[in-house]
Amino acid sequence: MESKIWLSSPHMSGKEQSYINNAFETNWIAPLGPNVNGFEADIQDYLKEDSHVAALSSGTAAIHLGLILLDVGHGDEVICQSKTFSASANPIVYQGATPIFVDSERDTWNICPEQLEIAIKDRIQKGKKPKAIVAVHLYGMPYKVSEIHKVAKRYDIPVLEDSAEALGSTYNNIKCGTFGDISVLSFNGNKIITTSGGGAIVTKNIKLKEKAVFLATQARDKAVEYLHSSIGFNYRLSNVLAGIGRGQMEVLDDRVAARRQNYQHYKDSFQGIEELQFVDEPHGSFSNRWLSCLLTPSKAIREELRLELNTYNIETRPLWKPMHQQPIFKDAPRYLNGVSDDLFEKGLCLPSGSNLTENEINRVTSAIKTYFRA
Numbered sequence: 157m158e159s160k161i162w163l164s165s166p167h168m169s170g171k172e173q174s175y176i177n178n179a180f181e182t183n184w185i186a187p188l189g190p191n192v193n194g195f196e197a198d199i200q201d202y203l204k205e206d207s208h209v210a211a212l213s214s215g216t217a218a219i220h221l222g223l224i225l226l227d228v229g230h231g232d233e234v235i236c237q238s239k240t241f242s243a244s245a246n247p248i249v250y251q252g253a254t255p256i257f258v259d260s261e262r263d264t265w266n267i268c269p270e271q272l273e274i275a276i277k278d279r280i281q282k283g284k285k286p287k288a289i290v291a292v293h294l295y296g297m298p299y300k301v302s303e304i305h306k307v308a309k310r311y312d313i314p315v316l317e318d319s320a321e322a323l324g325s326t327y328n329n330i331k332c333g334t335f336g337d338i339s340v341l342s343f344n345g346n347k348i349i350t351t352s353g354g355g356a357i358v359t360k361n362i363k364l365k366e367k368a369v370f371l372a373t374q375a376r377d378k379a380v381e382y383l384h385s386s387i388g389f390n391y392r393l394s395n396v397l398a399g400i401g402r403g404q405m406e407v408l409d410d411r412v413a414a415r416r417q418n419y420q421h422y423k424d425s426f427q428g429i430e431e432l433q434f435v436d437e438p439h440g441s442f443s444n445r446w447l448s449c450l451l452t453p454s455k456a457i458r459e460e461l462r463l464e465l466n467t468y469n470i471e472t473r474p475l476w477k478p479m480h481q482q483p484i485f486k487d488a489p490r491y492l493n494g495v496s497d498d499l500f501e502k503g504l505c506l507p508s509g510s511n512l513t514e515n516e517i518n519r520v521t522s523a524i525k526t527y528f529r530a
Contacts, residue, residue, distance in 0.1 A: 161520060163471045164346040164447060167411065167511040172403030179396050187373075189395030191402055198405040199341070199356060205334040207358050208365035211393040211401070212372055215320040215342030215355035220247035221368050221391060222316045222338035222357055223288065228253050232287040233489075235275055237267040237299075237318075238478040239496035240292045244318050245479050248290070256286060257480040257490040263438050265475075265499055266299035267291050273307050275491040280311075289315045293322035293332050294476075295505075296348070296415075296446035297435060301327045301335050316340070320355070323348055324412035324444035333358050348411050348446050348510070349404035351397040412444045414510035418517060419445040422506060425521040426450070429528050431457070447508045449475060455501035461527055462504060468523045475503030 175191055184190060196209040203209075212218050228234055230252030236245045238257035248255045258275050261268040272289070279286050289308055291299050308315050317336025319325075325332040333339045336358075343354035357368045370376075375388025393401075404411075419434075426432045433451040437443055452458040462472050477500055480490040507520055 157469050158519070159469065161470045161507045161512070161516045162509060163473055163505060163507055165509045165511065166345050166350045166352075167509060169403055169407040171406045172400045175399030175402045176396060179399050184395045187392050187394050189398075191395045191398035192393055195351075195393070195398040195401040195405070196356070198402060199358075202405065202408065203331045203334050203358065205330065206360050207334055208360065208362050210357045210365050210368040210372065211398055212355045212357060212368075212391045213393055214353055214391075215340055215344065216243040216247060217372070217389070217391040218340035218342075218355040218357045219243065219290070219316065219318065220250055221371055221389070222340055223247055223251050223253070224371060225338055225357075225359075225364050225367060226288045226314050226316060228287045233279060233284050234288045234290060235272065235279075235286045235313075236290040236479065237292045237294075238480045238490065238492070239265060239294060239476060239499060240318070240479065241320075241476055242479065242482065243320070244290055244292055245485065253287065255479065255485065255488050257478070257485070257488055257492075259490075259492045260495040260499065261300070262495055263435075264297045264299055264441070265294050265435055265495075266297065267304060268493060268495070269300055269303040269307055271491045271493055272304065276307070276311050276313065278491070279489075285311070286313055289313055290318055291315055291336075292318040292320075293325060295449055296322045296325050296444040297437070298322065298325055298327040298332055298441045298443065300438075305335065314338070319358075320344075321347070321446045322444060324408055326442040328440045329442075334360075338364070343401055343404075348415065348444055349401070349408050351393065351401040351404070354393050354397055354401060356393075411510040414512075415445045415448075415508055416443075418508050418510075418512060419448040421517055422448050422450070422521065426524065429525070431528060445508070447505045449503055449505050451499070451502045452504060453502065458502055458504050461524065464527050465520070465523055468519065470507060470520055470523060472507070473505045475500050475505060
């Protein structure tokens with residue numbers, strides 16, 4: 157059998173090693189150090205927009221701290237895009253709050269502005285105004301920033317921008333990860349760049365960044381003794397892993413270009429197959445194409461194709477299962493239009509790593525073409 161083609165594997169540049177070596181040579185193996193400061197500065201320089209960045213142990217930790225910074229607590233309600241990975245929603249429950257799931261629109265597969273306003277009005281009518289909105293740039297495709305933030309502003313509800321999958325994407329030439337009252341990034345092993353595990357909070361408010369760092373380092377007060385007047389967390393990124401991130405930041409634009417090239421290769425290759433559809437970039441949107449995804453005619457065909465590709469040792473996966481379909485959230489309120497359910501049934505994520513070889517991507521396209529010709 158030919159070698160495995162993975163969905164989205166880490167892609168090291170070789171530039172990471174010098175930063176890691178420096179951490180060892182200077183004995184900065186502790187959780188903090190110059191690589192952490194440098195990594196944060198690198199991200200800030202990349203994002204622009206007066207961003208302040210706190211490097212953390214995961215994107216999930218960033219969402220959790222983001223909700224705390226937005227004062228989400230027990231008994232609150234938080235609107236969350238249903239079509240997403242569970243890490244977007246789980247931290248809402250960490251805080252004792254209730255997720256309110258809102259469906260997607262067809263253009264970007266992200267949170268629907270119309271359903272969002274319906275949900276807000278209904279929650280207010282029921283006596284509880286949502287405390288925050290978690291909006292996600294799914295698979296690197298920017299959500300409808302102008303429309304979503306217009307609704308949020310109308311009702312004075314802060315937006316937590318989940319940009320875990322969208323580093324390198326832009327909306328109207330502004331980097332994703334800079335639109336929210338709080339924004340989050342992820343550097344998990346499958347993301348467009350990685351620190352093995354890691355994430356970050358992004359904010360334009362330096363005081364919020366400082367509070368995030370304080371909470372992420374066990375909320376230790378300024379005192380000679382170990383003094384704590386707040387509950388804290390062990391959420392800071394290590395100096396060694398931040399060194400990996402510094403090397404990865406040097407090749408971020410190359411990684412975006414490679415993933416976009418993968419997407420274009422798939423789209424061009426399947427032009428003659430009417431059964432397959434892709435999500436295009438709306439005007440003003442630029443997607444990093446973290447994962448290249450397509451829509452098949454039905455769940456049965458999606459599954460048959462997935463299993464067929466597996467026989468060729470090619471990893472593919474269905475689109476994220478909507479949160480409102482998850483057993484753990486079966487009782488959560490939801491505002492649906494059927495879009496995310498349909499996307500889940502028909503959608504398939506294809507191998508998308510920036511380290512895909514020409515032979516590997518040709519293996520994928522050839523196997524899919526063979527399936528639809530059979």
